[in-house]
Amino acid sequence: xxxxxxxxxxxxxxxxxxxxxxxxxxxxxxxxxxxxxxxxxxxxxxxxxxxxxxxxxxxxxxxxxxxxxxxx
Amino acid sequence: xxxxxxxxxxxxxxxxxxxxxxxxxxxxxxxxxxxxxxxxxxxxxxxxxxxxxxxxxxxxxxxxxxxxxxxxxxxxxxxxxxxxxxxxxxxxxxxxxxxxxxxxxxxxxxxxxxxxxxxxxxxxxxxxxxxxxxxxxxxxxxxxxxxxxxxxxxxxxxxxxxxxxxxxxxxxxxxxxxxxxxxxxxxxxxxxxxxxxxxxxxxxxxxxxxxxxxxxxxxxxxxxxxxxxxxxxxxxxxxxxxxxxxxxxxxxxxxxxxxxxxxxxxxxxxxxxxxxxxxxxxxxxxxxxxxxxxxxxxxxxxxxxxxxxxxxxxxxxxxxxxxxxxxxxxxxxxxxxxxxxxxxxxxxxxxxxxxxxxxxxxxxxxxxxxxxxxxxxxxxxxxxxxxxxxxxxxxx
Numbered sequence: 356x357x358x359x360x361x362x363x364x365x366x367x368x369x370x371x372x373x374x375x376x377x378x379x380x381x382x383x384x385x386x387x388x389x390x391x392x393x394x395x396x397x398x399x400x401x402x403x404x405x406x407x408x409x410x411x412x413x414x415x416x417x418x419x420x421x422x423x424x425x426x427x
Numbered sequence: 428x429x430x431x432x433x434x435x436x437x438x439x440x441x442x443x444x445x446x447x448x449x450x451x452x453x454x455x456x457x458x459x460x461x462x463x464x465x466x467x468x469x470x471x472x473x474x475x476x477x478x479x480x481x482x483x484x485x486x487x488x489x490x491x492x493x494x495x496x497x498x499x500x501x502x503x504x505x506x507x508x509x510x511x512x513x514x515x516x517x518x519x520x521x522x523x524x525x526x527x528x529x530x531x532x533x534x535x536x537x538x539x540x541x542x543x544x545x546x547x548x549x550x551x552x553x554x555x556x557x558x559x560x561x562x563x564x565x566x567x568x569x570x571x572x573x574x575x576x577x578x579x580x581x582x583x584x585x586x587x588x589x590x591x592x593x594x595x596x597x598x599x600x601x602x603x604x605x606x607x608x609x610x611x612x613x614x615x616x617x618x619x620x621x622x623x624x625x626x627x628x629x630x631x632x633x634x635x636x637x638x639x640x641x642x643x644x645x646x647x648x649x650x651x652x653x654x655x656x657x658x659x660x661x662x663x664x665x666x667x668x669x670x671x672x673x674x675x676x677x678x679x680x681x682x683x684x685x686x687x688x689x690x691x692x693x694x695x696x697x698x699x700x701x702x703x704x705x706x707x708x709x710x711x712x713x714x715x716x717x718x719x720x721x722x723x724x725x726x727x728x729x730x731x732x733x734x735x736x737x738x739x740x741x742x743x744x745x746x747x748x749x750x751x752x753x754x755x756x757x758x759x760x761x762x763x764x765x766x767x768x769x770x771x772x773x774x775x776x777x778x779x780x781x782x783x784x785x786x787x788x789x790x791x792x793x794x795x796x797x798x799x800x801x802x803x804x805x806x807x808x809x810x811x812x813x814x815x816x817x818x819x820x821x822x823x
Contacts, residue, residue, distance in 0.1 A: 367755070368748060369799035370718060373741050373806035381800040407448075407725065410472075410717055
């Protein structure tokens with residue numbers, strides 16, 4: 356799984372950081388950044404939780420074949 | 428047993444989240460989402476901000492792309508209010524009766540009115556309200572806002588951005604003091620005055636009269652504030668009227684256990700209409716938080732399918748935000764029960780700050796302005812009530 360941020364959608368609510376602080380951080384411009392681009396195991400679960408928690412659906416999860424995976 | 432059909436009443440952020448989570452968990456039965464408004468499900472937070480200032484339009488605030496629902500086999504029934512519930516049978520205003528195996532109530536809340544609504548005495552809850560207010564603000568009215576809460580504060584900021592004359596009237600001596608403490612509340616009030624908003628505090632509005640084409644707002648000390656347009660932002664009431672005769676327990680919202688189940692088998696409630704039992708508070712609590720609504724929705728979807736709801740780290744910690752004057756205010760947890768405040772970033776005199784709230788030496792909340800990371804990184808520590816003062820977190 357690859358974790359990316361749609362920077363056009365990200366509004367800096369930092370919900371991802373509160374759920375998965377090991378996977379996401381907030382840059383100085385208040386746009387989310389990805390600390391672990393290819394999380395596995397527990398970190399992958401946390402990344403999925405963060406994607407679901409994002410108020411603006413700005414977290415895009417791609418599977419290994421680069422197709423959208425969840426992110427509902 | 429998994430129901431063959433699930434009906435969600437309320438095309439709100441919570442209702443949509445239930446539908447999505449059911450599909451995400453692999454549910455293959457019928458999912459119907461019923462909404463009383465004709466609009467595709469939309470996001471409410473922009474109504475008092477970018478929609479009002481014209482920075483965004485109605486088509487830009489949809490919760491999901493228009494094709495999202497058909498793609499996932501979610502049937503939308505829009506513009507048709509539900510009018511009754513018997514067991515899990517949902518009666519609609521057009522005479523139809525839906526008979527699913529499970530019902531999720533997500534009918535939200537409505538704005539508490541300040542008098543008989545009229546074009547110049549309005550509330551802001553739905554898209555139509557927002558569009559009406561936007562049209563009215565274009566006429567450069569004298570706007571009087573009753574209620575200094577989040578809706579009132581955000582509309583004040585948006586209206587000032589449009590150059591509208593604004594008076595903000597608040598019943599309490601200081602808005603948000605009961606929630607965030609006096610020092611933080613004072614810091615939040617300052618931008619209103621800096622932006623030229625007239626702020627009257629300690630002044631609960633007694634009544635609003637329409638006289639000679641304008642509005643007169645009466646205060647307890649006899650003062651009368653004149654305006655062309657009055658917005659009431661004085662709280663909300665849960666939309667439970669359609670549940671008369673359903674056998675559900677109704678208090679301030681639909682009373683549920685700690686997992687969203689009501690007393691009627693197969694009936695659940697989520698979001699602004701729901702008051703879940705909170706063991707730590709020892710009572711039912713109705714929240715009106717965007718993130719809380721989605722967390723409840725995902726938990727209930729799992730429960731209906733007989734799955735163990737898997738709570739995300741820090742889930743259940745209340746989170747709210749508000750955008751005003753180009754700044755973002757965020758609050759986490761339960762600052763209102765705090766007996767101690769620790770400034771961890773900036774200062775309360777500055778534009779940007781973050782504070783932690785403690786009670787009996789344990790972390791219970793956090794709040795800040797333009798300090799998102801410094802507030803949000805504490806969510807899990809609030810969930811586990813870590814000892815105060817916190818050691819600086821890595822990277823903080």
